[in-house]
Amino acid sequence: MSSGMAWDTEGTKRKIVDAATERFAATGPAGTTIERIAKEAGVNKERIYTYFGGKEALFAHVLREQMATATASVPIPSTGAEDVGDYAGRLFDYLAEHPHLIRLLQWEALTMSGTVPDEQRRSEMYADRTAQLARGQATGAVTGSLDPDILNVLILGVTGYWSMLPQVTRMIAGPGDSKQELARRRAAVVEAARRLAIPLP
Structure with a gap:
């Protein structure tokens, strides 16, 4: 050839x-x-x-590509609550700029039951991120009051809800299509993720 x-x-x-x-x-x-x-x-x-x-x-190929790109573009840190907040902000930006990822995951949830495409590989990716948070907990840089897997899910929820259910966030917080409103939401996501991760006194 x-x-x-x-x-x-x-x-x-x-x-x-x-x-x-x-x-x-x-x-x-x-x-x-x-x-x-x-x-x-x-x-x-x-x-x-x-x-x-x-x-x-x-x-499966399309979703695998989208997930791989997102994972490579937005690595999760384990050095402390400030970095976790920064990660949430960068993930918020990524999801705003790449709306297809959330929509594909929603369609997957709506149309598939049981095992989903590439579940093992994707589970390993999420496990890597959970392990990063666990390492932060081991050094005292990240709160130990939440199990690291639960903390991982909560951070994703705080960050992804805006993109996942825009009609609900519009009803609660108004339209999100201005730069000012996006900046307000991003700042709130960063602060919420930071507070989730910060060690308790």
Whole structure:
């Protein structure tokens, strides 16, 4: 195979993944078809089956890519409550700038029961973050009053709720589409995460 053909293959895969990400985020895996994704990607549907398998496998690929990008972009620190607050702020920013991730996770929750795509690998990723918090607890830099796995979930909840249920946050706190309001919410997320993590006197 020539380098040109290899390049075309990767380019075609990218078009498929980009189109699938848009469709899955908008309507969920049950709300679209391989034919629709192929049309929006401008490729023959057989390419999708060849490169990714069926729709479930393609959804798993899209979510795996989104999770890997988020994990690499927003590492969690273990050095202290201030750094945990900073992490929450950076995660808030990431979710605001990449709304597809939350939507994909919501569709996964709504349409799948039991084990989900890449559950083992993703569980290991979350376990790494929990271990980081546990290391902070071991040094006294992070509160020990909460189990580290619970602390991990609570930080994600404080940070992700704004993106997960924007209609609820709009009813409570008003529209969130101005820079000033986003800054207010971000500051609150940072402070809440910091308070969750700070060691009690």
